[in-house]
Amino acid sequence: MKLLTHNLLSSHVPGLRPGGGFPLRIELGHPSELPPEPVPNYEGDEEFLRRLHHVLLEVEVLEGALQCPDSGRRFPISKGVPNMLLTEDEA
Amino acid sequence: MAGSGRRPEHRGPPELFYDEAEARKYTQNSRVVEIQSQMSERAVELLGLPEDRPCLLLDVGCGSGLSGDYISEEGHYWIGMDISPAMLDVAVEREVEGDLLLADVGHGIPFRPGMFDGCISISAVQWLCNADKKSHSPPKRLYRFFSTLYTALARGSRAVLQLYPENSEQLELITAQAMRAGFTGGMVVDYPNSAKAKKFFLCLFVGTSGTLPKGLGTECASEEPHQAKFTNERTRFRNVKGKSVKKSRDWILEKKERRRRQGKEVRADTKYTGRKRRPHF
Numbered sequence: 386m387k388l389l390t391h392n393l394l395s396s397h398v399p400g401l402r403p404g405g406g407f408p409l410r411i412e413l414g415h416p417s418e419l420p421p422e423p424v425p426n427y428e429g430d431e432e433f434l435r436r437l438h439h440v441l442l443e444v445e446v447l448e449g450a451l452q453c454p455d456s457g458r459r460f461p462i463s464k465g466v467p468n469m470l471l472t473e474d475e476a
Numbered sequence: 477m478a479g480s481g482r483r484p485e486h487r488g489p490p491e492l493f494y495d496e497a498e499a500r501k502y503t504q505n506s507r508v509v510e511i512q513s514q515m516s517e518r519a520v521e522l523l524g525l526p527e528d529r530p531c532l533l534l535d536v537g538c539g540s541g542l543s544g545d546y547i548s549e550e551g552h553y554w555i556g557m558d559i560s561p562a563m564l565d566v567a568v569e570r571e572v573e574g575d576l577l578l579a580d581v582g583h584g585i586p587f588r589p590g591m592f593d594g595c596i597s598i599s600a601v602q603w604l605c606n607a608d609k610k611s612h613s614p615p616k617r618l619y620r621f622f623s624t625l626y627t628a629l630a631r632g633s634r635a636v637l638q639l640y641p642e643n644s645e646q647l648e649l650i651t652a653q654a655m656r657a658g659f660t661g662g663m664v665v666d667y668p669n670s671a672k673a674k675k676f677f678l679c680l681f682v683g684t685s686g687t688l689p690k691g692l693g694t695e696c697a698s699e700e701p702h703q704a705k706f707t708n709e710r711t712r713f714r715n716v717k718g719k720s721v722k723k724s725r726d727w728i729l730e731k732k733e734r735r736r737r738q739g740k741e742v743r744a745d746t747k748y749t750g751r752k753r754r755p756h757f
Binding site for chain 1: 587609
């Protein structure tokens with residue numbers, strides 16, 4: 386799953402507040418190489434820019450999960466394909 | 477293909493019908509590939525996308541990515557949804573360009589509002605009409621699908637869904653739920669007179685009520701039998717029976733023509749025919 390697709394996804398579990406299903410938090414098996422917030426003067430920071438380019442344009446999430454910000458419900462990702470199937474109770 | 481001549485939906489849910497063996501057979505069958513490619517081409521054509529730029533499309537029931545391949549060929553981007561893990565595995569193996577989601581579209585379309593420039597679906601939507609679980613209510617699932625699809629599409633975009641309706645009741649059920657969800661549009665039927673070549677494309681508009689494209693292989697004269705037009709216009713001023721409003725100039729000219737055909741003596745048609753007279757008259 387490309388990060389572009391992740392930008393468009395939202396949880397479709399009924400009963401969430403409008404906009405509550407977005408953005409889904411990406412959980413990876415290993416920690417990300419990026420710091421949690423952009424450092425000041427990030428334009429000049431070569432190392433940071435290189436890592437940012439890599440994450441945006443060269444990374445596809447293969448294994449991990451997407452977590453809904455409001456409900457905490459997790460959608461697992463396997464072989465690059467997120468599993469968005471809902472249980473009968475949720476639907 | 478398994479049970480040709482019978483409907484696959486009657487044999488069980490799609491995720492079980494399209495198991496690993498069927499998924500492989502389906503994707504390697506050259507006849508299937510050919511037909512799916514042709515229908516994808518027609519569906520994308522019916523989308524009426526702008527010619528100058530690549531668009532982002534949703535492929536409902538993308539399966540092993542046969543329709544997605546056509547979308548990529550046309551230079552567009554796509555995200556596909558399918559309920560069969562086996563079919564999606566084949567798509568991953570084939571390294572299709574689009575991103576894939578394992579999902580049941582009867583649960584809804586999990587995207588933020590207005591994300592897609594269009595949606596196509598090839599041979600998938602009729603699967604929503606069968607209740608595969610006790611808890612399933614096909615009308616509810618269809619409505620959930622259409623209402624969330626409507627939200628996920630951008631204003632002015634279209635959804636073109638090719639499907640194999642079992643009967644007219646099913647067709648009506650599907651179209652009714654689509655209209656309830658806010659879509660306008662209708663059914664475009666290609667080659668309506670050929671049992672083999674006949675194809676149904678449900679053409680849905682978001683926000684604008686555009687003119688419905690004509691079906692292929694139809695004579696230009698009669699459009700009404702093939703297309704059911706659904707719009708939000710009030711039909712108050714349009715005569716629903718197809719006749720002219722009584723006493724109008726058109727009606728008078730038609731009546732005179734009718735009497736001429738009957739052989740009666742009729743005054744010539746002039747610029748004074750049906751002219752508005754002074755109220756005093």
